[in-house]
Amino acid sequence: AKAEGRRTHRFFVPEMDASAKARLTLEQDLRQALVNGGFEIHYQPLVNLRTGMVSGCEALLRWRHPQRGMVSPAEFIPIAEDTGLINDLGDWVLRTACNEAATWPLHVRLAVNVSPVQLKCDTLALRIAGALAASGLDPRRLELEITEAVLIRDDEAALSILHQLRSIGVRIALDDFGTGYSSLSYLKRFPFDKIKIDRCFVADIDADSSGSPVIVQAVVNIASASNMTTVAEGVETEAQREMLRTLGCTEMQGYLFSKPKPAAEVRGLFGPDDVL
Numbered sequence: 001a002k003a004e005g006r007r008t009h010r011f012f013v014p015e016m017d018a019s020a021k022a023r024l025t026l027e028q029d030l031r032q033a034l035v036n037g038g039f040e041i042h043y044q045p046l047v048n049l050r051t052g053m054v055s056g057c058e059a060l061l062r063w064r065h066p067q068r069g070m071v072s073p074a075e076f077i078p079i080a081e082d083t084g085l086i087n088d089l090g091d092w093v094l095r096t097a098c099n100e101a102a103t104w105p106l107h108v109r110l111a112v113n114v115s116p117v118q119l120k121c122d123t124l125a126l127r128i129a130g131a132l133a134a135s136g137l138d139p140r141r142l143e144l145e146i147t148e149a150v151l152i153r154d155d156e157a158a159l160s161i162l163h164q165l166r167s168i169g170v171r172i173a174l175d176d177f178g179t180g181y182s183s184l185s186y187l188k189r190f191p192f193d194k195i196k197i198d199r200c201f202v203a204d205i206d207a208d209s210s211g212s213p214v215i216v217q218a219v220v221n222i223a224s225a226s227n228m229t230t231v232a233e234g235v236e237t238e239a240q241r242e243m244l245r246t247l248g249c250t251e252m253q254g255y256l257f258s259k260p261k262p263a264a265e266v267r268g269l270f271g272p273d274d275v276l
């Protein structure tokens, strides 16, 4: 009867184009994967530039699609956001990553990406507190990474949720810093603990004629004047690492030290366990 109905309306309902169809299929596959356990988390170390020790790991979501293989989060996160699936998916990431991080040495923090869509839900702080309690992870070891998209519309609700999260004891990092329109103004609107300098500023930091070293220096100065730390993303060369260290950046993250790895492999990169 359904097919019959569709046929009746064929002159009124425009055919979906190929990309809309592909998207709908991906959406259905995402729902399936959430039920059937098709996701995994890889962890990428953050390294303290002064000590050379791993100071944390960022949880990065991976989707092993039954037919298509690994699908990039850049492709499926936007769909999960549009459909609201990001809330359940985000909860799964938080619970799974907190459980994992609770087994790490105490000096290794966990960073988790939180979508602007998740920050619209007023039970987020409660659910994060739940994930922390269930895992036994100290809230001070959890760092939430948010992008400035959250603050773009002067979203009071999102701001109040960020303050709730802060009061639980978790740290808040501003992700992809410098890629938006007026990043500096966001630093006034919320007291971040950390600024993540986007990899576009890191890419040419070791080339002489570019302005990136000057920009990174300015961000480091602003951060230290406001009690924030800095992490440079996408560090791929020794020269970049050396320049960032000289500029006073706190941490680095990138392929130079390690790509994101499965939980079992990333453990081998941690320094000696806290013995004291």
Ligand code: C2E
Pocket (backbone or CB within 6 Å): 044, 059, 060, 061, 072, 073, 074, 077, 090, 093, 113, 114, 115, 145, 175, 176, 233, 234, 235, 236, 253, 254, 255, 256, 260
């Ligand atoms: P992001 O938060 O900016 O994460 C950093 C991305 O840079 C990751 O891509 C990482 O694999 C990649 N990367 C790290 N080091 C290097 C390097 O040295 N060179 C280069 N070229 N790339 C490097 P990935 O894993 O594909 O994730 C892409 C984006 O998807 C993330 O960007 C984040 O916005 C989003 N994402 C990933 N996992 C989650 C999640 O659990 N929740 C949410 N809401 N978003 C997520």
Ligand code: CA
Pocket (backbone or CB within 6 Å): 058, 113, 145, 175
């Ligand atoms: Ca991130």
Ligand code: CA
Pocket (backbone or CB within 6 Å): 175, 176, 196, 198, 233
């Ligand atoms: Ca980033």
Ligand code: CA
Pocket (backbone or CB within 6 Å): 176
């Ligand atoms: Ca990004």
